[in-house]
Amino acid sequence: MEKALISPxxxxxxxxxxxxxVADVQGCGIDYLHIDVxxxxxxxxxxxxPDVMKSLNGTATVPYDVHLMIEDPDRYIEKFVTDxxxxxxxxxxxxxxxxxxxxxxxSLGIKAGVxxxxxxxxxxxxxxxxxxxxxxxxxxxPGFGGQKFMDSSLxxxxxxxxxxxxxxxxxxxEVDGGIGPANAHLVRxxxxxxxxxxxxxxxxxxxxxxxxxxxx
Ligand code: DX5
Ligand code: ZN
Numbered sequence: 001m002e003k004a005l006i007s008p009x010x011x012x013x014x015x016x017x018x019x020x021x022v023a024d025v026q027g028c029g030i031d032y033l034h035i036d037v038x039x040x041x042x043x044x045x046x047x048x049x050p051d052v053m054k055s056l057n058g059t060a061t062v063p064y065d066v067h068l069m070i071e072d073p074d075r076y077i078e079k080f081v082t083d084x085x086x087x088x089x090x091x092x093x094x095x096x097x098x099x100x101x102x103x104x105x106x107s108l109g110i111k112a113g114v115x116x117x118x119x120x121x122x123x124x125x126x127x128x129x130x131x132x133x134x135x136x137x138x139x140x141x142p143g144f145g146g147q148k149f150m151d152s153s154l155x156x157x158x159x160x161x162x163x164x165x166x167x168x169x170x171x172x173x174e175v176d177g178g179i180g181p182a183n184a185h186l187v188r189x190x191x192x193x194x195x196x197x198x199x200x201x202x203x204x205x206x207x208x209x210x211x212x213x214x215x216x
Contacts, residue, residue, distance in 0.1 A: 002188040003216045004195045007032035007065045007174065010056075011047055011145045012198030018052070019059050025201060028208040029215070032065040032086065034176070034196045036145075039070035042094050043143035050079040060084045065134075065194070067115065067176065069142045070094065074101055081108050087134050089113030091142075092124055102131050113174070117142060118150050122159040132171045134194075135160050139187070140177030145198040149178030154190045161191030181213035188216050 008030050013021040022033065033056070038047040053064065063086035070076060073090040080088055088105050092114050095101045105112035113134030114125060118141060125135065137160070139153035153175055160173045172193045179187060180200030187195060197214050204210035 001216055002185075002191075004184070004188050004192055004214070005031035006201070006211055006215050007034040007194050007196045008201040008211075009034040009036050009067075009145065009176075009196055009198035010202075011036040012202035014202075015048075019056065021202060022056055022059050025207055025211070026059075026061050028201075028211040030062055030201075030211055032062050032194065033060060034198075035064050035066045035080075036198075037066065037068050037070060037076075037080075038143065042071045042091065043069045045143045050076070053080065054082060057082055057084060063087075065089070065113075065174075065196075067113075067136065067196075068094075072096070074104055077101075077104055078108065081110055085110055087111045087113045089115050089134060089136050091115050091117065092120060093117055098128055099131070102128065106131075115142075115176070116156070118152060122156045125160075126163075129160075129163060129167070129169050129171065132169075134172045134174055136174045136176055136196075137192075138177055139175050139179065142177075147178050149183055151186070153177075154186060157187060157190035157192050179214065181210055184214040184216065 040046040102112045111133035115136035140147040174194035176196035
């Protein structure tokens with residue numbers, strides 16, 4: 001059976017006890033921490049900025065997987081660079097010169113991710129795939145946690161999995177939104193390598209069990 005890595009989204013944590021929540025899920029076998037940054041412009045919600053992420057620097061034992069849901073992300077990329085930052089992911093729809101943004105992220109010694117919204121066709125990334133370290137397929141409209149999984153994400157995951165095998169690309173394939181123990185097998189079977197899960201991990205009665213079930 002296919003296995004995947006997991007990147008729990010701290011958007012679903014209890015912000016009043018963020019450090020304790022993060023320390024707790026880190027004891028459950030997680031691989032990354034997913035940092036959902038929303039600007040109230042690219043998406044209709046505001047989450048938190050780099051200082052909240054940095055408040056976890058002393059607690060984080062797994063790398064940050066930063067998901068910037070912000071317009072013109074180049075303005076803020078430097079602010080998310082820390083020793084713990086492994087990936088900074090921007091949205092294809094939010095960048096006017098994606099090649100330049102990828103170069104910008106790489107110039108800081110950080111791996112570059114690109115995300116596509118549910119309405120965006122996977123082929124738009126074809127010309128960039130050789131320079132991308134992580135492809136993030138959204139399986140909900142970005143903006144809120146706790147939404148229903150859209151299975152239109154499955155053929156997109158398969159598309160990037162096939163492209164990767166055919167061309168020997170090195171990017172990781174990640175999916176984000178509405179995933180939990182009951183449906184994680186669908187994205188794993190489609191070829192996903194990293195699963196983002198917010199509510200299904202932080203709000204689980206047994207977080208360790210939820211993490212294990214999602215990873216497969
Ligand atoms: C949505 C965010 C997701 C979301 C995942 O804009 O990018 O990371 O918080 O949360 P769940 O797993 O609750 O759908
Ligand atoms: Zn996300």
